[in-house]
Each structure stands twice: as structure tokens, then as C-alpha cells.
Amino acid sequence: MSAPTLKLDPPFRAEQIGSLKRPSALLEKRKEFDAGKCTREELTLIEDEAIKGIVQVQRETGIKGITDGEFRRHMFFDGVFDNLDGMKHVKPVPPEIFMDYVPDVAAFKVLDFKGADTYVCESKLKRTKQFYVPQFEALKKFTAPAEHKNLKITMAAPEWFHLRHGEYAYPKDVYKNDDEYFADIAVAYQEEIQDLYAAGCRNIQIDDPLLAYFCAESMIKGMEERGIDHEALLETYIRAYNNCLKNRPADMNVGLHLCRGNFRNGMHFSEGGYDRIAIKLFQQINVDCYYLEYDTPRAGTFEPLKFLPAHKAVVLGLISTKFPRLEDVDELVKRVHDAARTIASGEPARSFEAALNQICISPQCGFASHSDGNLVDDEAMRQKLLLVSRTANAIWGPK
Numbered sequence: 001m002s003a004p005t006l007k008l009d010p011p012f013r014a015e016q017i018g019s020l021k022r023p024s025a026l027l028e029k030r031k032e033f034d035a036g037k038c039t040r041e042e043l044t045l046i047e048d049e050a051i052k053g054i055v056q057v058q059r060e061t062g063i064k065g066i067t068d069g070e071f072r073r074h075m076f077f078d079g080v081f082d083n084l085d086g087m088k089h090v091k092p093v094p095p096e097i098f099m100d101y102v103p104d105v106a107a108f109k110v111l112d113f114k115g116a117d118t119y120v121c122e123s124k125l126k127r128t129k130q131f132y133v134p135q136f137e138a139l140k141k142f143t144a145p146a147e148h149k150n151l152k153i154t155m156a157a158p159e160w161f162h163l164r165h166g167e168y169a170y171p172k173d174v175y176k177n178d179d180e181y182f183a184d185i186a187v188a189y190q191e192e193i194q195d196l197y198a199a200g201c202r203n204i205q206i207d208d209p210l211l212a213y214f215c216a217e218s219m220i221k222g223m224e225e226r227g228i229d230h231e232a233l234l235e236t237y238i239r240a241y242n243n244c245l246k247n248r249p250a251d252m253n254v255g256l257h258l259c260r261g262n263f264r265n266g267m268h269f270s271e272g273g274y275d276r277i278a279i280k281l282f283q284q285i286n287v288d289c290y291y292l293e294y295d296t297p298r299a300g301t302f303e304p305l306k307f308l309p310a311h312k313a314v315v316l317g318l319i320s321t322k323f324p325r326l327e328d329v330d331e332l333v334k335r336v337h338d339a340a341r342t343i344a345s346g347e348p349a350r351s352f353e354a355a356l357n358q359i360c361i362s363p364q365c366g367f368a369s370h371s372d373g374n375l376v377d378d379e380a381m382r383q384k385l386l387l388v389s390r391t392a393n394a395i396w397g398p399k
Helices: 023-032 040-060 103-110 132-142 145-150 160-168 178-198 209-211 217-223 232-246 272-286 304-306 329-344 352-357 376-396
Strands: 086-089 120-128 152-156 202-206 252-256 289-293 314-319 359-361
Touching: 023 040, 040 132, 040 376, 103 178, 120 160, 120 178, 132 178, 152 178, 160 178, 160 209, 178 232, 209 232, 209 252, 209 272, 217 232, 232 272, 272 289, 272 304, 304 329, 314 329, 314 376, 329 352, 329 359, 329 376, 359 376
Parallel strands: 152 202, 202 252, 252 289, 289 314, 314 359
Antiparallel strands: 086 120
16 A cells, blocks of 8 residues: 555645635525525525625635535534434433533533533434535535535534533443444445545545544543543544544545634634644544644644644644734744744654645634624625635745
8 A cells, every 4th residue: 555645735725614604694594494484495595695605705715625605504513413313303402411521511501501402312323315415516506617626515523412412422222332333423424425525525624623622621620520531532533533534535635623612703612732632633533634723822832733744734724713803924924834844843854845835724713613603794704815815825826
């Protein structure tokens, strides 16, 4: 077997993470649909019109990894578990089935968050319908054939509901242990990835703030107080990832996005650098690239990037989607060069030029992980995307 090689284009030098600001007309129509005041067809017409517009915004701002802005979703993690046979929708949610040590759970309980819903497993899990293929096929209609190989589909993390529900994630008479539970989830992901590939998709991104929670002292401490082996749990999740991605096509780019929360108005939930998980994250999970939050000190330093293998890319999330103020291009260029020097000093050592070639840039997260979006308007979002492209051109030259 030949040694793995670095994949680029995708990821592109100028990237975005997936979710984009939804037009008010779309938000209003979705409210009508949720209230039973319009049909699915009427909602789809508005979604289509909004997606046509946001595709053009991405073209005009130099973004080649085009997404549909996640305009057909309420939350970024929609798509898998709400379509997987064997999962049960729960609303209202008994508070005890949420694990308090998970940072976003703790935050919602402090805020006395009401109206939450969730999914838990109630029987054997099986994929009986496609998760994201219809969204990809719809996006193809609004893009040129030459763009189809670059279109990006964002996907939910396989452990999304497992971490937050712990012992309540599945009945023990359905699955004896976590590995059995994730084995069926892995089959579902494998099937979906093959179907996406058959539809022409070559670029997927799995969104996983939960892995970044393993960098948070608050969660580690909470798990230890509950007698939970967080190291073993992280290993379980790594096995799950690698099983989900088993036998994926060699020419499909698979990225993994980590952040520390980006709820309504950009609310974050955890802090802590990648140091605690760096070796396992970069060297044990079989993905091609990492989209990493790096817009504030809460994400830590670039030191963990010393463990990035030479055949993997990193997309540095240096530009914030949480406020409209534009970052300084010169400062962004300096930070990219600092990251390249850190990667170059890692093991194995490599030249500054080789390390710089492993780097791309993006915002730290989406502009609307929650459908309501962050505290930036459409024009501010456009300027942020232009800033990503302008900075990429300053570093690597126009392409």
C-alpha cells in the first residue's frame, strides 16, 4: 500500500465551515411550516431561492467549497439521527438523561433552558433512507457541473447523542456495550458516504464540537467525579470514527471540524487548547484534514500542531463569525506563518514551505450553527468571507 499523501483542493486555501446566515424570508417560512401553516413544497420553494442566493455569495467571495448554507436544517447536527431507524425523538426531555459534565448541557441548565428536544436509541439502529444525499442533489441543481466535485456536505458527528446521554444513550437489552452501538452507526455512515460518492460528492466535513470538549477541564473533572474513564471513552469515539470511514473512496476528502460551541448569537460552551488530545486527534483518526477553531485564546496555542502528520492538512479558523469587526490581514498572515513554523518544528521535521503548504484558513465556525444565526448581518458575513479569500491570496497567491 502506498503512503498517504496530502490532499488539497479540497480543502481550499480559503474555506468556510458550512452554515451561513439565513434570509429572514426563509426563517419566517420555516416558522410557518413548523406551525403547520404551509406545506413542505412551499417551504422548499423558499429554501431553493435562498440557496441560489447564498451559492452566488460564495462564488463572489472566492469560496470554492460551496455549501447550501445548511438552509434546509434547523441545527448543524440535523440529518443523521433524526433519520435513523431505531432512534426515538424525546420532547420534553427528562433532565436526568442529560449528562451535566457535558459543557453545553451544563450551560443550558444554568440558563434554565426550556423546550429542548433530543434523540435516544430505543431499538437496533438501521439506515433505511438517505441522510444528506437529497441535500447534495438539490445543491447540484444550483451549481455548474465543474463545481460539483468541490461542493461540501457537512455531517453530524457519530457520537453526538452518545456523549450527552451517557448511560441513557441506548437500552442495554438492545446493545450490550458502546462498541456494539457504534458498529451499527458505522454501517449507516459507510452506506451514506458511498451514496454521496455515487451522487458525485467528493468533499465532506464532520462537525464535532464534542471532541473539543475533551480539552475542557470542566468535563474531565465532571467525568472523573462520576467514575467515567474519559481516556477510554475518547478511544471508543476514535474507533467509531475509523469504522464510520472504513472503505471510503480514496479520492473523497474527509475533514473534521472542532470548535467549542457556536450556539445562538455565537454562544460558546468550553475552553481549553488541543494539547490534551492532539496526538490521538491528529494521528489516530483517519481523516484528511482538520478545521480547527483558533480565533480566540480559549483554543490555546499552535503547539499541538507539532503532532500533525505531513500527509494531513489543517484549516485554521482564525476569523471570527461571532462579531462583525474585521481582523487585520497582516496579523492573520503572521499567525499563519507562526503556525507553519510550529508544524515545521514537529515530528517529523519539515521545511517551513512544506508546513505552509499544509495550511488553509477559514472562519472558526459557521455563521448560523443554530438557524437564528450569530450577531453579524449579511454584509458583515460577506466581508468576513472576502477577508478569508484576501488573506489566502496574500499568503499563497491567487488561484
